[in-house]
Amino acid sequence: xxxxxxxxxxxxxxxxxxxxxxxxxxxxxxxxxxxxxxxxxxxxxxxxxxxxxxxxxxxxxxxxxxxxxxxxxxxxxxxxxxxxxxxxxxxxxxxxxxxxxxxxxxxxxxxxxxxxxxxxxxxxxxxxxxxxxxxxxxxxxxxxxxxxxxxxxxxxxxxxxxxxxxxxxxxxxxxxxxxxxxxxxxxxxxxxxxxxxxxxxxxxxxxxxx
Numbered sequence: 001x002x003x004x005x006x007x008x009x010x011x012x013x014x015x016x017x018x019x020x021x022x023x024x025x026x027x028x029x030x031x032x033x034x035x036x037x038x039x040x041x042x043x044x045x046x047x048x049x050x051x052x053x054x055x056x057x058x059x060x061x062x063x064x065x066x067x068x069x070x071x072x073x074x075x076x077x078x079x080x081x082x083x084x085x086x087x088x089x090x091x092x093x094x095x096x097x098x099x100x101x102x103x104x105x106x107x108x109x110x111x112x113x114x115x116x117x118x119x120x121x122x123x124x125x126x127x128x129x130x131x132x133x134x135x136x137x138x139x140x141x142x143x144x145x146x147x148x149x150x151x152x153x154x155x156x157x158x159x160x161x162x163x164x165x166x167x168x169x170x171x172x173x174x175x176x177x178x179x180x181x182x183x184x185x186x187x188x189x190x191x192x193x194x195x196x197x198x199x200x201x202x203x204x205x206x207x208x209x210x
Contacts, residue, residue, distance in 0.1 A: 010038050024075035026155055029068045033124075033158040036165055044169035054110065061106030061163035062099075068159040069098040087203070093210070100202035104195040105160060112191055113164050117176045118184060120165035126188035128157025134196055 013034020016027045036043050050056050073091045081089035087097040109123060135152045164171070179187070 006037075010034050013038075023151070025071040026068065026075050027151055027158075028071055029064070029158040029162075030154040032064075032067065033162055033165065036162060040165065040168070043166055047166050048170055054114070057110045057114075057163050057167050058106060060166050061110060061160075062102060064159045064162040065102035065106060066095070066098060068155060069095060069102070096210075097203055097206055100206040101199045104198035104202065105192075106163065108191045108195045108198075109160060110163065112187065113167075113171060113176075114174065115177060116184070116187065117178045118164065118188075120161040120168055122184060122188070123164045124157035124161035126185065127160035127192065128153035128155075130189065130192040131156025134192075 013031045016023070016031045020028070047056065047060070052059070072086065073094060076084040076086050077091070086094045087101060088094040105127070109127070112118065113123065132149050132152045135156070
């Protein structure tokens with residue numbers, strides 16, 4: 001049964017590839033997550049062979065975040081600047097500001113998963129669900145569009161889960177504190193809220209330095 005669910009997940013990861021002409025490229029990050037899961041043994045060996053400790057996690061996390069943002073930029077280039085759903089309508093400025101936005105999410109989740117026994121699936125669900133509330137300052141959630149919710153869930157959940165999945169073997173060998181499901185949910189929501197506030201503050205700083 002477990003194998004069947006895994007295969008279903010891996011096949012589901014191919015759907016974004018088939019829908020690029022209609023739904024764009026951003027949710028290809030979900031495909032990346034599925035591929036990494038399919039070859040997770042090799043991914044774990046590669047990650048484990050690298051030096052750097054916690055910095056490895058940060059590099060993978062920011063690479064995942066930037067890939068997501070680059071895909072989003074590609075999707076938005078077809079729109080006039082005033083209609084682009086980006087941190088800035090200018091692609092180069094958007095990628096500059098992306099560092100300020102994504103760093104708190106990657107950093108805070110990284111610190112938490114090193115201490116507590118979160119799985120990549122749990123980070124995927126918590127990070128993706130709160131992403132629905134945060135995307136476009138709540139506009140996606142208020143749209144009451146389940147398709148848009150699912151799309152954002154897969155995008156936000158995937159980029160946050162990728163570094164956890166990549167480091168999962170190493171995390172499993174660490175002495176992490178085990179906490180219950182509800183405590184994980186509350187702590188995860190706290191991480192998301194704190195990261196969102198920090199991201200807003202960093203964005204303001206980065207804009208002031210432009």
